[in-house]
Amino acid sequence: MTEEGRRPAYTLQTPSPRERGEGEDVAIIGGGIIGICAAAFLAEAGRNVTVFDRTGICEETSSGNAAAFAFSDVLPLAHKGMIRQLPKWLADPLGPLAIPPAYLPKLLPWLIRFWRAGAAKHFEASLAAQAGMMKLAEAEWMGLLDRSGTRPMLREEGSLELYESAAEFRASLSGWRARERFGIGFRHVEGEEMAALQPGLAPRFVKGTFVPGWKTVADPKLLGQAVWAYAERLGARFEHARIERVEAGADGAAIALPDGTARKAKQLVIAAGAWSHLLARNLGERIPLETERGYNTTLPVSAFDVKRQLIFSGHGFVITPLETGLRVGGAVELGGIERPPNYARSKAMLEKAKRFLPGLDPSGGREWMGFRPSLPDSLPVIGAARAPNVFYAFGHGHLGLTQAAATGRLIRDLVIGQTPPLDLTPFRPQRF
Template sequence: MQQNSEEGRRSSSALQAPSPREREEGEDIAIIGGGIIGICAATLLSEAGRSVTVFDRTGICEETSSGNAAALAFTDVLPLAHKGMVKQLPKWLADPLGPLTIPPAYLPKLLPWLIRFWRAGAPKHYQASLATQAGMMRLAEAEWMGLLDRSGTRPMLHEDGSLELYESEAEFRASLSGWAARERFGIGFRHVEGEEIAALQPGLAPRFVKGTFVPGWKTVADPKLLGKAVWAYAEKLGARFEHARVERIEADAKGATIVLADGTRRTAKKLLIAAGAWSHLLARNLGDRIPLETERGYNTTLPVSAFDVKRQLIFSGHGFVITPLETGVRVGGAVELGGIDRPPNFARSKAMLEKAKRFLPGLDPSGGREWMGYRPSLPDSLPVIGAARAPNVFYAFGHGHLGLTQAAATGRLIRDLILGQTPPLDLIPFRAQRF
């Protein structure tokens, strides 16, 4: 666990234990996971008039959802397996502090996932994966804009676009097929160079020969603050939070049972598992074996005064971004496929910060706060959204880099499933049983 914030424990609802009557009768809908996926699902279900209780071991938006790169990346429709990662793997793996690393001792355990990832990148899967992601992103944008308005959090949205940067003509040309794919789905962008790059981000090092500006790219003021603000709206609608570690779950035709670490049990008519990188461990209790891995992401958040960053800067060749937040300048990204038990390797954060200093020569690297989080990732880059093998249990996890981006869409899909309504997307590509 990378965080254990007392702030989350002191949340206004965190210490509200269920009344004796509620314990006897059970919950209407229980959600395991207080990250952005669980928060959005709870909010949309509460808007529909359902009684919802969220269980989490630390608090609302206190773990991985608190420290991400803050992007609402609705234009990021290319599945990870199709972004050239397979071709880049040998070069990246040769650098222990590069964009992607695998601790050697973890490689045998990871190998089955890597094989699935490699297969997912095959050309025969490309169009279907692209169309699925594009549909999910259209829904995500519509649902987020509506939820931001209803929750009063629209002022936390930044619509400054993004600037992806290339250090050579060869790197730029390698990106063109991906931009052509985005163009087919109506995603706007323009390639820039020279003075246009300088105008979009003053102070960049001259090493960047080309760039691509995406006006539709959005970020949020701070992902942790946004999650807590959306949750405050859900609380006003009646949603509740219980600070508890879940050890085991059971389910039958009557409902679901949650067994907590202290031995107490909670029952619910419906249960949603949205516990991020730990979700697949709970799914095993129900007979669903889901090949989830953790992309451990690192960042350093510098003071706001570190540099005047105008919009999110994307250094795809190096696997990291720089994001201007209201609470600081966040330098982070990269991937470490290393599971949930290994201690953090903050040398990775320092390596990205060193690169950031070269890319933005005026950057002040002092006063930073390092962080590591677990991105729950599936080999085909699509989350699991849908019904479990067991009755009355639903899954919403495995969003990889796109948890914040796709959270409101996932909440909508889960709400429709639990209410017995027809969801706006075909959920077959997201089913847990596809593996």
């Protein structure tokens, strides 16, 4: 295999395990952006891949995210001051972070782990792990965009983070100093320079930080489906199926479907987002995954002329200009996967957006809620399960799109037995 990921010619002449009646070569559970990228990298390496998903390709959480390649977002969530702001945020049921009271007892063990992960003694290791992952992510995404012909979907206008007071700006400076250590470029702006970067801002914003290297995509769902089309051209297959249970042994893995049938595979990748830990439990592993329920409203493109992604960190949401609309969303609701959506949270962000961008037309929007799979130390699980022939790729929180290509590369290397380009110790499934 070449570094560019071209399939060696001999694979075109060799019958696949599927064609020989031996089951799947590699099965991937999850048709979101992580599973799609893993499929693309494995298909490039000549492996026969089948992706299983209950809805379709990029139809759930990967369809409605904020569309950012947030390669400069290296600060782990546990170190972003969330613990300090927790009491204030929780006092507002529609604020940046909400926890339904009835869910709190179930969430408490995760919150304790999150609090411990935010201790100062863990900061340097967490920062280095996240920074290394981001560097790999950017390199792998740029390569995959080129190979898949999706580079025109990339937008490179940078981002603008906005502050409503001098105190809020000062509180951000330690985080920017940490990013600077890893070569991340930015500049603080105010006055006319800030207004030029985004005309029409409310005067309440006194300072901003412009990150020129921040990237977004035209539409995350369309990008994911385009990357999948590339994987499909290389031989990857999709099967619409809800997976009930997984098993694994020395001779491979088996996945059980609701109709009582099963599919066998030599190797299995679990990339099922917020449901992944339930499948890992089938294999005897308990991974403390929780769900950040994210909300947004996508307005028509004409709602406001937003020049680049605007980040309102004090309020926990962003505004992103897409090819398909203007997306206003973010915030976190730690409420699991079973509670019905609370779209009052989408409406609250939209009301704030109207105040922040006077003249914004809030009509004609589409509300959405998705599940971000999150681990208490803000790092994903990437690595081999205790069970043989099974690999995990989940728990990316709000960075799934950003880190998907890096995860796809790492999973490919693990599956084919190649040394990964990144130390995977911080991401080990067994670290908990």
